[in-house]
Amino acid sequence: MAASVGKEVSNKQLILRDYVTGSPKESDMYVETSTIKLEIPSGSKAVLLKNLYLSCDPIMRIRMNRAEDSIFASYIPGSALSGYGVAKVLDSRHPDYKEGDFVWGPAVWEEYSLVEEPNLTKIHHTDVPLSYYTGILGAVGQLVGQFAKLTGCYVVGSAGSQQKVDLLKNKFGFDEAFNYKEEHDLNAALKRYFPNGIDIYFDNVGGKMLDAVLLNMRDHGRIAGCGMTSIYNLDEPEGIKNLMFIIYKRIRMEGFAAIEYYHLYPKFLDHILPYIRESKVVYVEDIAEGLENGAAALLGLFSGRNIGKQVLVVTHE
Amino acid sequence: MAASVGKEVSNKQLILRDYVTGSPKESDMYVETSTIKLEIPSGSKAVLLKNLYLSCDPIMRIRMNRAEDSIFASYIPGSALSGYGVAKVLDSRHPDYKEGDFVWGPAVWEEYSLVEEPNLTKIHHTDVPLSYYTGILGAVGQLVGQFAKLTGCYVVGSAGSQQKVDLLKNKFGFDEAFNYKEEHDLNAALKRYFPNGIDIYFDNVGGKMLDAVLLNMRDHGRIAGCGMTSIYNLDEPEGIKNLMFIIYKRIRMEGFAAIEYYHLYPKFLDHILPYIRESKVVYVEDIAEGLENGAAALLGLFSGRNIGKQVLVVTHE
Numbered sequence: 001m002a003a004s005v006g007k008e009v010s011n012k013q014l015i016l017r018d019y020v021t022g023s024p025k026e027s028d029m030y031v032e033t034s035t036i037k038l039e040i041p042s043g044s045k046a047v048l049l050k051n052l053y054l055s056c057d058p059i060m061r062i063r064m065n066r067a068e069d070s071i072f073a074s075y076i077p078g079s080a081l082s083g084y085g086v087a088k089v090l091d092s093r094h095p096d097y098k099e100g101d102f103v104w105g106p107a108v109w110e111e112y113s114l115v116e117e118p119n120l121t122k123i124h125h126t127d128v129p130l131s132y133y134t135g136i137l138g139a140v141g142q143l144v145g146q147f148a149k150l151t152g153c154y155v156v157g158s159a160g161s162q163q164k165v166d167l168l169k170n171k172f173g174f175d176e177a178f179n180y181k182e183e184h185d186l187n188a189a190l191k192r193y194f195p196n197g198i199d200i201y202f203d204n205v206g207g208k209m210l211d212a213v214l215l216n217m218r219d220h221g222r223i224a225g226c227g228m229t230s231i232y233n234l235d236e237p238e239g240i241k242n243l244m245f246i247i248y249k250r251i252r253m254e255g256f257a258a259i260e261y262y263h264l265y266p267k268f269l270d271h272i273l274p275y276i277r278e279s280k281v282v283y284v285e286d287i288a289e290g291l292e293n294g295a296a297a298l299l300g301l302f303s304g305r306n307i308g309k310q311v312l313v314v315t316h317e
Numbered sequence: 318m319a320a321s322v323g324k325e326v327s328n329k330q331l332i333l334r335d336y337v338t339g340s341p342k343e344s345d346m347y348v349e350t351s352t353i354k355l356e357i358p359s360g361s362k363a364v365l366l367k368n369l370y371l372s373c374d375p376i377m378r379i380r381m382n383r384a385e386d387s388i389f390a391s392y393i394p395g396s397a398l399s400g401y402g403v404a405k406v407l408d409s410r411h412p413d414y415k416e417g418d419f420v421w422g423p424a425v426w427e428e429y430s431l432v433e434e435p436n437l438t439k440i441h442h443t444d445v446p447l448s449y450y451t452g453i454l455g456a457v458g459q460l461v462g463q464f465a466k467l468t469g470c471y472v473v474g475s476a477g478s479q480q481k482v483d484l485l486k487n488k489f490g491f492d493e494a495f496n497y498k499e500e501h502d503l504n505a506a507l508k509r510y511f512p513n514g515i516d517i518y519f520d521n522v523g524g525k526m527l528d529a530v531l532l533n534m535r536d537h538g539r540i541a542g543c544g545m546t547s548i549y550n551l552d553e554p555e556g557i558k559n560l561m562f563i564i565y566k567r568i569r570m571e572g573f574a575a576i577e578y579y580h581l582y583p584k585f586l587d588h589i590l591p592y593i594r595e596s597k598v599v600y601v602e603d604i605a606e607g608l609e610n611g612a613a614a615l616l617g618l619f620s621g622r623n624i625g626k627q628v629l630v631v632t633h634e
Contacts, residue, residue, distance in 0.1 A: 071565045071566065072565075206560065206561060210560075225563050225564040226564065227564065228560070228561045228564065236558070237558050237561070238556060238558075239555060239556020239557055239558045240556055240557045240560050241553070241554050241555075241556045243523065243527075243545070243557050243560070244523060244545045244554070245572075246542050246570060246571070246572040247542040247543065247544060247545065247572035247573070247574070248388045248389075248572070249388065249572065250571070250572045250573060250574055250577065251571070251572055252569065252570070252571040252572075253563060253569070253570045253571070254563070254567070254568070254569040254570070255562075255563040255564035255565070255566065255567045255568055255569075256564070256567060257564070257567055260567065
């Protein structure tokens with residue numbers, strides 16, 4: 001049993017003040033410190049977690065909406081945010097987990113969590129940084145292009161600063177990359193890099209980029225829909241005007257959600273860990289420290305402040 | 318050799334006056350009568366056609382645009398429209414066709430056509446009306462729902478008048494149908510007919526209906542994109558606002574073009590002709606007579622004037 005178990009300790013949380021419309025601001029969230037007794041009620045099958053790393057994900061913005069019929073459960077104003085994270089098991093009355101285990105899975109944005117019905121994945125390989133487990137499933141953006149390179153594709157990335165463009169080309173090994181903020185005509189930019197059209201587009205942003213991509217897809221091209229970060233802050237998204245190209249070019253577009261593929265996670269780790277150990281796949285993190293800086297880290301996703309996967313460290317151990 | 322072969326005869330054509338922007342008007346087209354000598358130049362492998370039935374298709378509107386980089390070849394102002402039709406072979410120097418054959422395929426909107434490199438399909442089954450061959454491949458709208466019924470689906474149709482709604486329910490056997498022009502809230506209408514969501518949407522219209530459908534799809538639903546009639550007349554389509562539901566609900570949307578499946582046409586006929594002979598599949602045509610009425614027939618597609626597949630009869634024999 002960890003030394004702290006049984007004690008009453010302070011427990012910082014990052015709380016949503018109220019539902020958000022439009023772009024979120026730091027003042028939409030606040031840190032509150034309460035106390036928690038580090039004890040599992042007898043008779044329960046709960047685990048007691050010390051949260052280490054939290055994943056900052058664009059989808060969290062959607063959960064700040066007041067939306068009765070959304071697919072994503074809205075956060076409750078006055079309660080802590082939640083998402084995915086990495087934690088250490090301080091104590092457990094659940095047969096699948098024991099003290100000292102490292103786990104990843106659903107996580108509340110707080111220092112300590114008592115989880116009544118844990119649905120967490122144990123981390124077996126600790127020779128890569130533990131924080132990687134917040135993102136290596138969710139932060140597909142930087143992995144997709146590297147996987148595509150490994151399978152022999154010509155890969156072009158789009159990012160929002162020169163620094164990120166350099167990262168894509170020099171660190172991730174993309175063939176080309178461009179700064180979409182400096183392209184006044186995205187259609188022309190895509191024509192420059194794909195004079196013969198695009199076979200596969202991995203869509204993480206939606207909006208104007210998707211519209212330009214649709215114009216430049218090849219016949220029978222494929223679009224994997226993963227996210228539409230560009231529109232999460234908009235109450236009324238602008239609308240995709242070139243969707244008829246799905247018909248004109250017989251494109252297939254399909255949406256994917258990581259949550260439906262968790263059963264493949266062990267296989268995925270077997271696949272990616274050797275690449276990471278040999279530096280054939282590179283993984284870049286942007287680390288923010290402390291729940292006090294959580295709101296800023298989260299909002300940075302939408303201004304493009306982060307370089308690499310945005311992780312919030314609650315504590316390193 | 319047909320009796321008229323060798324003679325010079327008059328040849329009416331329906332001509333596009335100029336490129337069209339916005340909604341086309343009858344005055345954008347005109348009938349011109351020239352003459353044609355019904356003779357195949359020696360040494361050529363041409364066929365001489367007498368056009369019987371022409372298919373009126375929404376896609377023809379797109380070809381009226383001035384568009385250098387469109388996938389669809391623009392019509393040439395001052396020249397006849399073209400599309401698909403059924404014709405009788407008056408004479409042939411091509412080994413695959415002989416006088417008296419009935420064929421369907423690419424067709425110019427005129428009485429007689431000399432086709433230098435014919436790419437026409439011979440019609441072998443003449444126990445169904447010949448005009449059916451203009452539409453039974455292209456007029457998928459009324460067939461899809463009937464096929465879905467035959468495979469056991471619950472089928473709901475959307476149409477633009479009470480008369481069409483009755484047709485869908487009473488003649489085609491759809492479970493339900495509604496008049497989209499009388500639904501001020503398409504989302505609510507779809508919720509009424511699909512309280513548990515939509516598994517498959519066959520999209521022939523795009524626009525607001527597609528937007529409402531996206532809100533009402535079930536997880537892993539499928540959207541077959543066939544056409545977007547609602548936007549063909551718009552210079553700047555309004556844009557699809559709910560495309561993020563492709564991701565939220567992991568929808569697959571794919572565009573299809575009949576032209577890529579012509580090799581399956583004999584198989585398709587084997588499949589559908591027995592149903593038609595037994596009246597298990599019903600096919601409704603709206604017949605306009607004469608090239609003089611071609612422009613009105615074509616424009617009627619966009620006001621929803623036609624009931625059933627719009628066919629233009631050039632001559633019945």
